[in-house]
Each structure stands twice: as C-alpha cells, then as structure tokens.
Amino acid sequence: MDVDDKVVAWCCRPYGLDDVLLDIGWKGPPPDFLATYADGRDVYLHAVEDEGDPEVTEAAACRRIWHRFVTASDIRSGHRLQNAKDLLRYSGYRTPLGDRIRLLAALEQEGSATVAECLSVFREVNPMAGLSSLILHRFVTVDLDAELLAPHTEVRIFRK
Structure with a gap:
C-alpha cells in the first residue's frame, strides 16, 4: 500500500x-x-x-x-510486488533538497524522463536511493505494474 x-x-x-x-x-x-x-x-x-x-x-x-x-x-501477480520490494530497500534514505529541486525542475520542464536520465541529476546522494526515495515519498511516480523498473521506465511528477 x-x-x-x-x-x-x-x-x-x-x-x-x-x-x-x-x-x-x-x-x-x-x-x-x-x-x-x-x-x-x-x-x-x-x-x-x-x-x-x-x-x-x-x-x-x-x-x-x-x-x-x-x-x-x-x-x-504482475510486477508491482517486486518493484515495491526493490523500492522499499531504499526506504531509509532521504533525498537532499538540491537533488530533489534539480529533478523536479527537469521534470516540470520536460514532462517526463527515463529512470536512466533521472539518475544523472543526483549529486548529493546515491542516485538510485535518491530516486527511490522520491518515488516512495510521492514527489515523482512510475508505473509499477507495467514491467520491472528499468532504465527506460518513465518518471513523472506525482500529481495529487
């Protein structure tokens, strides 16, 4: 959940x-x-x-x-459970403000980006930990049901 x-x-x-x-x-x-x-x-x-x-x-x-x-x-069934397990491995991490702002600004400008593209934005924290933290804290979203998370998975800003 x-x-x-x-x-x-x-x-x-x-x-x-x-x-x-x-x-x-x-x-x-x-x-x-x-x-x-x-x-x-x-x-x-x-x-x-x-x-x-x-x-x-x-x-x-x-x-x-x-x-x-x-x-x-x-x-x-599906990929959601495995993707959730993969993300929750990083639940103890917090994305620093600078990394968060850089990624959100890029996504606002572009609309979306791939996981691989997002990883290059992180400078202050392990890139996968930073992105996972932003997904878990609902700053950004990915489709957890489509397939296992991959470099080409699309990342978007989470809209409430």
Whole structure:
C-alpha cells in the first residue's frame, strides 16, 4: 500500500469490523488492513490464500462498510510486488533538497524522463536511493505494474 498512489493512508489490524464479524459468527481472523483511498473510501482488507467468505463482505456492505478479500495470487501477480520490494530497500534514505529541486525542475520542464536520465541529476546522494526515495515519498511516480523498473521506465511528477 505504500506504493499505491490511490491509497493516502493505511493501518494494520484495524478493529472497526469487529461487530460485523461477531454478528455473523465469523471464526476467522480480523481484517489485516484498513486502507483510506484518495476518493475518501475506507476499505477493510483481508489477505487470504485462496478466496474469502462472501458473507463477511455482504455483512459489511449491509452496514455501509467497504470490505474485500485480497488473494495471495492477486498480490503476487504482475510486477508491482517486486518493484515495491526493490523500492522499499531504499526506504531509509532521504533525498537532499538540491537533488530533489534539480529533478523536479527537469521534470516540470520536460514532462517526463527515463529512470536512466533521472539518475544523472543526483549529486548529493546515491542516485538510485535518491530516486527511490522520491518515488516512495510521492514527489515523482512510475508505473509499477507495467514491467520491472528499468532504465527506460518513465518518471513523472506525482500529481495529487
């Protein structure tokens, strides 16, 4: 969720669905996450191996609560998970102001640039760490679903 541009906040092991689960006699675990999306929706997410119990989602919907099950295959499909792992390796880094301003100015002027082109802008920090930090902190964005991050991956300014 840290790399989903539609998610503005999330928490682990939320308790807002407890009454719903008690009412239907649910014996399974509570939801794993509560994600708040940019459109204002709060969605309770259960991570499951195969498929979840539709009764939980239906009971939540009856109380006007958003809920869905996310399967392991959904999480593993595509390139997003590997790209997220690659980026999160650099989560402890912060891009210095000078590098950030240089990259954002170049992107404002050009509209977009490739990862390879962006790396040449960094002078104060390891280039990949600097770019990854800017992606994770939503200063810039890349398509994490299209393919594994590569030198030709397009980088743009993140627009809220």
